[in-house]
Amino acid sequence: MSALTRLAGSEARLFLREPMSFFFALAFPTVLVVVLGNAIPAFSEPSPDFGGERPINLYLPVVLALAVGTVTMTSLLSVLSQYRERGVLKRLATTPVKPSTLIGAQLAVNIAALVAGAALMMAAAAVVFGSRGPENWPALLVAFLLGSAAMIGVALFIAAVTPNARASAGVGSLVYFPMLFFAGVWTPGDMMPEGARRVADFTPLGAASQALQDAWHGGWPQPLHLAVTAAYAVVTGILAIRLFRWQ
Amino acid sequence: MTVIEVNGLTKRYGDRTVVDGVSFTVAEGEIFGILGENGAGKTTTVECISGLRTPDAGTISVFGLDTRGDREQLRRLIGVQLQESQLQDRLRVGEAMQLYSSFYPDPADWRELLAAVGLTEQVRMPYAKLSGGQKQRLSIALALIGNPRVAILDELTTGLDPRARRETWKLIRQIRDRGVTVLLVTHFMDEAERLCDRLAVFDGGRIVALDTPAALIANVGDVDGYRANLEDAFLALTGTGRDN
Numbered sequence: 476m477s478a479l480t481r482l483a484g485s486e487a488r489l490f491l492r493e494p495m496s497f498f499f500a501l502a503f504p505t506v507l508v509v510v511l512g513n514a515i516p517a518f519s520e521p522s523p524d525f526g527g528e529r530p531i532n533l534y535l536p537v538v539l540a541l542a543v544g545t546v547t548m549t550s551l552l553s554v555l556s557q558y559r560e561r562g563v564l565k566r567l568a569t570t571p572v573k574p575s576t577l578i579g580a581q582l583a584v585n586i587a588a589l590v591a592g593a594a595l596m597m598a599a600a601a602v603v604f605g606s607r608g609p610e611n612w613p614a615l616l617v618a619f620l621l622g623s624a625a626m627i628g629v630a631l632f633i634a635a636v637t638p639n640a641r642a643s644a645g646v647g648s649l650v651y652f653p654m655l656f657f658a659g660v661w662t663p664g665d666m667m668p669e670g671a672r673r674v675a676d677f678t679p680l681g682a683a684s685q686a687l688q689d690a691w692h693g694g695w696p697q698p699l700h701l702a703v704t705a706a707y708a709v710v711t712g713i714l715a716i717r718l719f720r721w722q
Numbered sequence: 723m724t725v726i727e728v729n730g731l732t733k734r735y736g737d738r739t740v741v742d743g744v745s746f747t748v749a750e751g752e753i754f755g756i757l758g759e760n761g762a763g764k765t766t767t768v769e770c771i772s773g774l775r776t777p778d779a780g781t782i783s784v785f786g787l788d789t790r791g792d793r794e795q796l797r798r799l800i801g802v803q804l805q806e807s808q809l810q811d812r813l814r815v816g817e818a819m820q821l822y823s824s825f826y827p828d829p830a831d832w833r834e835l836l837a838a839v840g841l842t843e844q845v846r847m848p849y850a851k852l853s854g855g856q857k858q859r860l861s862i863a864l865a866l867i868g869n870p871r872v873a874i875l876d877e878l879t880t881g882l883d884p885r886a887r888r889e890t891w892k893l894i895r896q897i898r899d900r901g902v903t904v905l906l907v908t909h910f911m912d913e914a915e916r917l918c919d920r921l922a923v924f925d926g927g928r929i930v931a932l933d934t935p936a937a938l939i940a941n942v943g944d945v946d947g948y949r950a951n952l953e954d955a956f957l958a959l960t961g962t963g964r965d966n
Binding site for chain 1: 772774793794797798800801802804806807808809810812813817821822824825826864865868
């Protein structure tokens with residue numbers, strides 16, 4: 476077994492022992508969909524305002540974007556900056572294993588949790604509301620992958636440029652909430668005002684959300700949204716590698 | 723046999739020179755102490771030897787290997803206990819030992835090592851629940867888990883109570899008796915005097931004296947009619963080139 480798989484196993488155990496990360500990554504998307512769908516009866520009834528669609532169906536891809544944003548901006552970001560601040564990375568640097576291996580292990584654990592949380596949410600939506608699920612699976616996977624890569628890049632970048640865990644958490648939430656707005660968490664589907672949408676197209680989570688929604692409803696994401704998410708992933712990823720301090 | 727050879731080591735942070743042309747050698751099986759006040763350049767020196775920092779000038783070799791050379795080979799030979807380096811809160815003692823032992827080709831028996839540092843009962847305890855002294859002892863155990871031939875220990879008894887300090891000293895002597903060379907950073911005079919075969923006294927990034935504790939003390943003679951101790955020797959050697 477390689478050091479990466481051993482570290483990933485160890486990090487996965489720690490992840491499951493942390494109630495907050497466990498809840499936000501694995502349960503939050505499902506809880507949100509089930510609670511919203513039950514609390515607001517109109518949410519699961521076909522509505523002429525949404526072209527005969529059920530609002531919950533419009534909301535599910537947005538919840539996927541929300542899940543991506545939550546895992547990267549809270550769980551991943553805080554763990555990375557804490558590991559640096561507390562000297563976990565530095566201690567690893569004294570062993571034959573490189574500290575970057577631990578970051579790789581953290582990425583693997585967070586991506587696995589994200590995928591599990593998303594799958595759980597879609598399964599719950601199918602069972603509770605009879606949701607048909609995404610109509611274009613390959614497109615959805617592409618959108619999910621690129622959106623996650625973009626937000627992981629942003630998380631790594633914030634961890635790289637902030638001096639300590641407190642600052643990382645602060646910047647993280649400063650980015651997180653506007654990002655949710657642009658992802659359409661409060662204005663799913665066509666409800667987002669045109670001006671906001673034009674900005675959203677160029678934010679990582681906004682573009683990811685648009686791409687996820689297009690794929691969910693059977694289409695293919697617009698090239699713009701794929702390009703924007705890919706660009707965020709590459710640029711923030713490279714900057715993070717250049718700027719990251721290990722101690 | 724020379725294990726560590728430091729030659730003209732210089733390290734700057736910005737325009738501040740924290741280590742300024744330091745040279746010394748450490749022989750196999752020695753407990754070599756680096757003694758100095760905070761900011762004297764002790765930690766930076768051992769971080770350069772550990773390969774965690776790159777010197778601005780000078781060379782360091784450990785068992786003939788340049789510290790800028792083969793990263794992995796070097797880290798198999800050197801075990802490092804760092805100041806203020808923590809573990810994940812929810813990682814259990816036994817899990818940490820098992821995980822870190824898996825990083826080395828020929829690790830020590832981690833259960834034996836835990837027993838040696840007196841943490842057998844804490845094997846299932848998460849890191850966050852350990853006391854300061856227990857964390858310190860776990861840190862020493864992790865530094866020794868790879869069966870290193872050199873152990874670098876930075877401020878290892880800071881925060882320990884007197885009994886735990888003496889237990890730790892005993893452990894360090896046991897490690898040396900197993901043939902491990904020990905490089906010890908400290909600012910405690912009693913620790914330096916009791917434990918170290920030789921001492922390098924650091925002041926302002928330079929070595930101002932290097933000798934056995936007894937010789938350092940003998941050089942001072944009497945102070946105010948009393949026989950000098952290591953602290954007297956230290957005070958006589960350091961602080962002269964300071965601004966204030």
